[in-house]
Amino acid sequence: MCGRYTLTVTLEELIVRFMIEDAFIPFHRPKYNVAPGQMVPAVISDGKRNRLGELKWGLIPPWADDPGIGSRMINARAETAADKPAFREALRRKRCLIPADGFYEWRKDGQGKQPMRIVMKDRSLFAMAGLYETWLAPDGRKISTCTVLTTAPNALMADIHDRMPVILRPEDEAVWLDRANREPQRLRALLKPYPEELMEAYPVSAEVGNVRNDSPRCIEPVGSVG
Template sequence: MCGRFALYADYNVILERFDIEQASFDEEEFEQSYNVAPSQQVAAVISDGSKNRLGKLRWGLIPPWAKEAKIGYKMINARAETAAEKPSYRNAFKKKRCLVVADAFYEWKKEENGKTPMLIKMKSGEPFAFAALWESWESPEGETVHSCSILTTGPNKIMESIHDRMPVILSKEAEKIWLDPNVQDVELLKSLLKPFEEGEMEAYEVSDAVNSPKNNNPDLIRKTS
């Protein structure tokens, strides 16, 4: 699964990396985070077919038919293998796909003496994107909430020793297809949702301070061993 990640890239680097033509927030409103947790706002890229837009989505998808927002806490991730068929995700899979921007993600490795937090990132150090789905939900009070789920798949060789799932990270070529709302071929879309090339990634142990979402500083991404 993917339950915590980090986004600390420069705002303008993100705009350039994802070919952003329009953003719902400017550089002053952009907040770097070394410990992004469920229910928080995440930076996401959506396309109308001609231009990419950068906005914010609540992490934890709330289906349009939900009675309460708290269902989103159970829907931070969606399995790539079944999302296209699940009632909660089926419509979004065809029509509401997005990218969640990140620089790294965390996973906890089970060991004899407990769980060890690990950080996984690109060797290049550049930001990347998780494949995600989004939806809009209207609360009983009339508030509209835009939310998302990050898709997960099986592990690559780096992740195998850490966890049996990993978030779907798309290649730059796959990002374009995933974002295109005119693409609705389910089998083509599912073919994009595979483990990322392990040769481009690295993983290392970090401080257990990351265990608490209350901790949020650059020390969290530093290697401890």
């Protein structure tokens, strides 16, 4: 799964990296411990331009009776999303990019678990493949939410966890956002493990386990890299 990630860059860096023409984020600061249930930056396309806004992490399907279902929908398995009622229509029509510069996973280490931060070797920004939906509450409120697609681990991740987020190659991001593309086979081809030779992982402090901790200390290496 993917349950925590980092986005430690400025709004300006996001705008440049994802070629944003319209940004609808009133305030953005570096985030060192993004968690489910929070509002997260996401990129969508309106067919002509890329737009940056915020979505609540934890997808609420339009047909849901209880918005609490979102807490169980933070991830969608890439292998089965096209067949699941909660994700099927979003995969066809409502795809987004969720920017990140790292994500956390917990590796079993003896009797405990060691939190690891996984990043690109060049520390560049990347895009996780996401889906989004808008839920209409009985009182008329609209809640826009998202989920992160996951896939089988690459060789780097296999020693840490049995799943990893789908990270899109930069050249595939426009294909993922293209609303005219509704071919499941073409989309499925994008949902694969990212090349492990471009990534690295290092241990970080156990304080990332508490969502209230959100400071540069969360991403500082501890112990030996492995």
